[in-house]
Structure formats: C-alpha cells, structure tokens
Amino acid sequence: MENAVVIENEASDRAYEMDSSWVERVLELITANDQSGLIAILDEQHAADIADLFEQIKPHQRSALLQLWGKEMDGEVFAEMDEALSADLIEQLPDSIVGDVLRDLETDDVVDLVEELDEGQKERVLGALEDADRVAVRSSLSYPEETAGRLMARELVMAPTHWTVGQTITSLRADTNLPDQFYDVVVVDPMSKPIGKVPLYALLTAKRSTPLMDIVDQEFRTIPVMQSQEDVAYAFNQYNMISAPVVDEENRLVGVITMDDAMEVLGEEAEEDIKLLGGVGDESLTDSIIATTRQRFPWLGVNLITSIIASIVISQFSTTIEAIVALAVLMPIVASMGGNAGTQTLTVAVRALATKDLTPSNAWRVIRREVLVGLFNGILFAAIIGVVGIMWYGSAMLGVVLALAMVINLLVAGLAGILVPLTLDRFGMDPALGSSALVTTVTDVVGFLAFLGFASALLL
Numbered sequence: 001m002e003n004a005v006v007i008e009n010e011a012s013d014r015a016y017e018m019d020s021s022w023v024e025r026v027l028e029l030i031t032a033n034d035q036s037g038l039i040a041i042l043d044e045q046h047a048a049d050i051a052d053l054f055e056q057i058k059p060h061q062r063s064a065l066l067q068l069w070g071k072e073m074d075g076e077v078f079a080e081m082d083e084a085l086s087a088d089l090i091e092q093l094p095d096s097i098v099g100d101v102l103r104d105l106e107t108d109d110v111v112d113l114v115e116e117l118d119e120g121q122k123e124r125v126l127g128a129l130e131d132a133d134r135v136a137v138r139s140s141l142s143y144p145e146e147t148a149g150r151l152m153a154r155e156l157v158m159a160p161t162h163w164t165v166g167q168t169i170t171s172l173r174a175d176t177n178l179p180d181q182f183y184d185v186v187v188v189d190p191m192s193k194p195i196g197k198v199p200l201y202a203l204l205t206a207k208r209s210t211p212l213m214d215i216v217d218q219e220f221r222t223i224p225v226m227q228s229q230e231d232v233a234y235a236f237n238q239y240n241m242i243s244a245p246v247v248d249e250e251n252r253l254v255g256v257i258t259m260d261d262a263m264e265v266l267g268e269e270a271e272e273d274i275k276l277l278g279g280v281g282d283e284s285l286t287d288s289i290i291a292t293t294r295q296r297f298p299w300l301g302v303n304l305i306t307s308i309i310a311s312i313v314i315s316q317f318s319t320t321i322e323a324i325v326a327l328a329v330l331m332p333i334v335a336s337m338g339g340n341a342g343t344q345t346l347t348v349a350v351r352a353l354a355t356k357d358l359t360p361s362n363a364w365r366v367i368r369r370e371v372l373v374g375l376f377n378g379i380l381f382a383a384i385i386g387v388v389g390i391m392w393y394g395s396a397m398l399g400v401v402l403a404l405a406m407v408i409n410l411l412v413a414g415l416a417g418i419l420v421p422l423t424l425d426r427f428g429m430d431p432a433l434g435s436s437a438l439v440t441t442v443t444d445v446v447g448f449l450a451f452l453g454f455a456s457a458l459l460l
Helices: 002-031 035-043 047-056 059-072 076-080 083-092 095-102 107-114 119-128 131-141 165-174 200-205 229-239 259-278 289-315 318-323 326-354 363-393 396-426 435-458
Strands: 158-160 184-188 194-199 243-247 253-258
Touching: 002 035, 002 047, 002 059, 035 059, 047 059, 047 076, 047 083, 059 083, 059 095, 076 083, 076 107, 083 107, 083 119, 095 119, 107 119, 107 131, 119 131, 158 165, 165 200, 184 200, 184 253, 194 200, 194 243, 229 243, 229 259, 253 259, 259 326, 259 435, 289 318, 289 435, 318 326, 318 435, 326 363, 326 396, 326 435, 363 396, 396 435
Parallel strands: 158 184
Antiparallel strands: 184 194, 243 253
8 A cells, every 4th residue: 555655646746747847848849840749748738738838938939839739729728818818819820720729619718719809800710610600609799798698608408398308318419519518408498488407417317208397497597698797606606506597688598607607707806806906907927018017007106196195294294203203213104004904904895895795785884893893903003002112212102192093093994995995886886996095095194194193282
C-alpha cells in the first residue's frame, strides 16, 4: 500500500511539472513552426487551459498560434476566454475557418462571441454559419443585452405530453443534433407551452411503457425571455436549479438556460462589483496600455477631486495646525480608520444588494445594525487611540480630541457605507459604481472636520 502511495505521489509530481512547463513548450513549437507538434500538445489540454494560454502570451504569439492551429482549432476555447480577446482573435481568422471553429458551439456561446464584434465583423461571422445556426443566433441577438434571451441556448430537448418513456428514449437516440449537455426533457403541450419537465434520472429509471405525464415534475420554474440575467442567476442560486426553460410573452418555449450559464453570470456580476469598487471599470489583463489608461483615468480624476475637497477642509484649520504641530501627525489616523470602516460596510452592502439579501423590507434594520457596529468600534478604538495620544504627546486633552473624532468618524463611516449603495440602488444605478469614492470622501471630510474642529475648540 505504501508503495502505491509513493507511485501515485510521484505521478502527481510529474503531472504538475508537465502542467507548469507546457506553456513554454507551446511557445517553442510556435517558434519552430512545428504545426503537428503544436496540434498534438493542444489536443491534450482542456479548452479552458488553452484559453488561459492565449491570455498569457503576447499578441504576436497569439497570431502565430492561430495560424499554426488552423482548422484543427477547438471553438470551445473561444467560449472560455475573455470576450474582448475572443472577439479580437476571431477578427484575425479567415472566413474559411470561422464557420468550422464556431459550428460545434451552442447558440448561447456563439451569441457571447458575436455580440462583442463590430457590425462588419458580426455579419462576416454570421455569414460563415449554417443557415439554422445563423437564424438562431440572429433571433437571440434581437433580445436586449443581459437578458435571458441573450443567455439562453436554442438547443433543447422536448417531448409532447402523449409520449411514453420508451418513445422519448427512442427519439433521443435517433436525434443527431442533441445538445452536448442537457439535464431534463421539457414536456410541452400542442401550443409549445411547457407544462413540466422530466429529469434524466427519472427517464432512465422508469419503464418504457410509462407515460411521461406520470413522472413529470410539474413544480418547475420558467424564465421569461426578457428577464435580466442577474435575476436569472439569482433564481438558479436561490432555488438550486440545474436548468430552466425560457418562455416568450405568450408562454411558448423558446430556449433553455443551464446551470453553467447562470453560474458564469454570477461570477461576472461578482467580478464587475469588485472592479467597480476598485474604480477600474471593465478592463482585463489583455487590454492595451492606452485602453487601460483611458478606463482608469476618470476614477483617478474623481479621487483627485475628493482629495481636493478634503484638503480644503484641512485648510480651514491652518491656524490650529500651526499652533499644534501634533495635529498634522495624528489626523491621518482618524481619516484612515474611517475610510477602512466605511469600505468594510460598503463591501458587505454591495454584495448583499447583488444577492438580494438586502431589500427595502430589512434596510432599516441593517442600517441600524451598521450604525451600532460603527459606534461600538468607534468607542473601542477611541479608548485605544486616546491612550496613545496621551502617552505619545503627554496631553490628556489631545487624547480626548482623538477619541471623540474617532467615535464620530467610525459612526459616520458605518452610516455612509450602507446609505450610499442603498441610495444608488434606489435610483436604479449600480450600487458598486462610485460608492467607494463617495464613502471615502465622506469619511475623510468628517474625520478631518471632527478632529480639527474639536482641537480648535478644546486645545486652543
């Protein structure tokens, strides 16, 4: 048994070494113009790993890799990589390869790729698709962005109400255009309206003579085609759904959304919130220097304006600061603590709004909670910083000023951290958009104003 463990561990180590060096091996094959060797090594890799490879290498290496891979290219790779990068690579592909590359993708993946292209490239790609696929993709593109209509796949499995299990299985075996992955058979009435679904496990364990209606799951949820993709992802996460039929305004079946698509949306929404909180917009590591600079500049400009506002507040107390130099040393502590406390509350609030855990029905309870948390933390840190001020400068009153400013700023930080995203959400704006800059401005201004204001009143 010990020998088996040793052998297994050695095999794992070798696999790890191969995995960590395969990118360098690919680059060597590209440099050597070794097409057969490149195809062989790429065939051994998962599409997601190849997508990561494209994101890691330089632009000219990507172009060389595309040219060598040619018609053997796996279209699934484009579905796994960043949309902006995939759009850039597709533009580099000749028309003779585009259709072959995208033909095996499901319509929802093709839609994700095509919607990032400009109109000219979009028509070029659509023209390379087969007629049925082209019609399906155009139909999905007719729906607004970030709706279920864009997210759904047209490839689905359905059966009429009068079929038996045996008829359904026979039909599935004869169908050459089944989706690569599906979890349920949607049962529809003569008007193509879904009335239930049969999970695959139920289909495979029932007798062939069993009517579908005897094993149909009628407690299922349908997704309106115009529903936002954020609400779709929430429904999947909330109700532990694996797949769901998508219906039009007349409740007719038009597509299906599966768990992998919904989880991808959840990931995108979380990533978007993180980026917006950091003020970096919708950028990726593959963006050019100019594009990245352009995306970051506005929020840095906002930060400059907020810093100027805080400096104006400080300038109003220049006489106080000149009289008591210690204030210049200590006042960043109050502002920094308030900024961090506000960011903590803000992060929790933005995520709670995204997952619908924070709603109008519990908003006041959450606001009260965050205010009390800010107050209690303020009191605790006021005691600490007050002692520090006394021991550092030997002034009891300076310690009192520090303590009072700390309590007020942490209290305001908790209030601003919850009210700013709630207000933005109330007016239909993304709560992550600009929240960080606004909260930081509030804590900086209040922190400086409270500290220097108390110092002017109590120390002069």
